[in-house]
Amino acid sequence: MTLDEGPRLPGPTGRCWCGCGQETGAGAYFRPGHDKTAEAAVLATRYGNSVVRLLAHHGFSPEASVVAEATDRGIWEVCPACEYRGAPASVTVHRRKAKH
Numbered sequence: 001m002t003l004d005e006g007p008r009l010p011g012p013t014g015r016c017w018c019g020c021g022q023e024t025g026a027g028a029y030f031r032p033g034h035d036k037t038a039e040a041a042v043l044a045t046r047y048g049n050s051v052v053r054l055l056a057h058h059g060f061s062p063e064a065s066v067v068a069e070a071t072d073r074g075i076w077e078v079c080p081a082c083e084y085r086g087a088p089a090s091v092t093v094h095r096r097k098a099k100h
């Protein structure tokens with residue numbers, strides 16, 4: 001992780017970061033699934049449920065591709081057999097399912 005991937009985070013405190021007030025497992029920021037709840041709530045409260053607004057806010061557009069940045073910086077990988085792009089673990093799952 002580099003600094004421009006986001007602010008430095010404090011370590012997990014044992015309380016879920018979605019704000020539900022529940023305790024988490026050791027070393028975890030979220031209860032299972034609550035990260036997706038929080039992610040959806042950010043999209044709803046800050047970007048009007050619009051991924052386009054989220055992208056534009058961060059300077060991305062069809063000409064300034066967020067996916068290209070992710071792969072150019074080596075954060076994401078490109079499947080060697082097709083156009084699929086994703087996190088290394090996602091590419092591994094994709095290749096197993098696609099059998100290539």
Ligand SMILES: [Zn+2]
Pocket residue numbers: 016017018019020021022030031034
């Ligand atoms: Zn929670």
Ligand SMILES: [Zn+2]
Pocket residue numbers: 079080081082083084094095098100
């Ligand atoms: Zn592929």
